[in-house]
Amino acid sequence: MRRTGKNHWHDEPGFLGKLPGAVYVGAGICLIGTAMLVGWNQGNDDAEITTTAAVTTTPAPQTSQEPLLANLFATNTKAVAKPAANSSTSKAKPVERASAEELIAQISASAPVEAEERAPLLWETLKVKSGDSFSSLMERAGFSTQAWYEVVNLGSSTKALTQLRVGDSLKVVKDEDRVAALDYQLNVENTLQVRRENGTLVVKTHNTPIERRTVSAVGTIESAFYSAAQKAKLPDNIIMELADLFAWDINFALDIRYGDSFSVLYEEKYQNDKKIGTGNILAAEFVNKGKSYRTVRYSDANGKTNYYTPDGRSMRRAFLRSPVHFTRISSRFNPNRLHPIFKTKRPHRGVDYAAPRGTPIMSSGDGVITFAGTKTGYGKTVIIKHGERYSTLYAHMNSLGKGMRRGKRVKQGQTIGTVGSTGWATGPHLHYEFRVDGAHRNPLTVKLPLAEPIKSRFRADFEAHAAPMMAWLDALSQTQVALNQQ
């Protein structure tokens, strides 16, 4: 294995290729605190922090999905929804055919044997184009005026058909110029179904529930976290969430070591036995340099969901360490920065993050905007006050986010603007300042206060929820030890 420079786990080419703007390598620093000079040597600030892609040639670590445990979870966990009620649609056949069969099965639910003998219905798909209404769509498809009128008159449940959007599609079966059957997908789980039964149209909403199955994965790191996570067959979004969960405790660029390991319980979403995506991480463990970090997802009775340590402390801090994703630092906090030419003190009281123009900038914590506008040198700028002691500043924005003005409340992670180069800047970057009691602090090293712990009135419920999750993490870590000994 060749270690090259700063070894960001997310810098591996295979991963980066999937991220918008990830290939950006431009430089941008600000001239705040310096004189605006032609010929400014921006390379001085960048010399030691050039990132390079991690090159790994080591074989991937031993990892495993654990189906046995997954089955165990599926029967025990509250988080797993009941299996889909309608299993008749789960046959692996082309969609159109399956729908027709489903239709026949439903129309003649009382006589399923007879249904097998009927001819399959001919479904047509009608795409909603710009300017279409339900009536114009139906007319274009050769239905009579009476046909769509008959459908609309079925009652309030067909109201959705009068609010079609461009890109929607309807599936219809024609009986001459009238409707024999019509399907319209209302949302992921529900389809509006119109059927002609004994000469009259009837309408109902067909529900195809999303089932959440809990699955687990374990992995041991030999070279990079990302390759170990891939080997464990974790989807990219789960890999990123997992890293985000522990990002407050573990610096994934610097702290990862050979032999570090992780275990994760997460949800997969299924519809009709078909996987349609992933859900949430329910619990996870990361062992870094021999120290175990664990977290569990918990929703309290007020509907507030967060990740906590097993003893109920928040996993996150009141502030994000960095208000932009997937960027690199192009100039560090330096109260004694010497001007490269004048050799006088020109302090840099923030951190510069080089990023492509338009990259979203997030509020690093919950707070209230106290300034949103243009400041000399800083360009388009937002200042946010977080409680009594803290404030943050975001400068050189290309544009302020919609509605971002003085007095506006913002949440941690909320987009407040985009990266640009307004004011004194050599290229697009975010200049970020962090103040405690009015004094500038280094945003990269300042001790960040913890976010709110579990509320005392939810403590008992939280513990009841967390205990089985921790037992599963115990079981997973034993599995992992066994695997590593093989």
Ligand SMILES: [Zn+2]
């Ligand atoms: Zn700066």
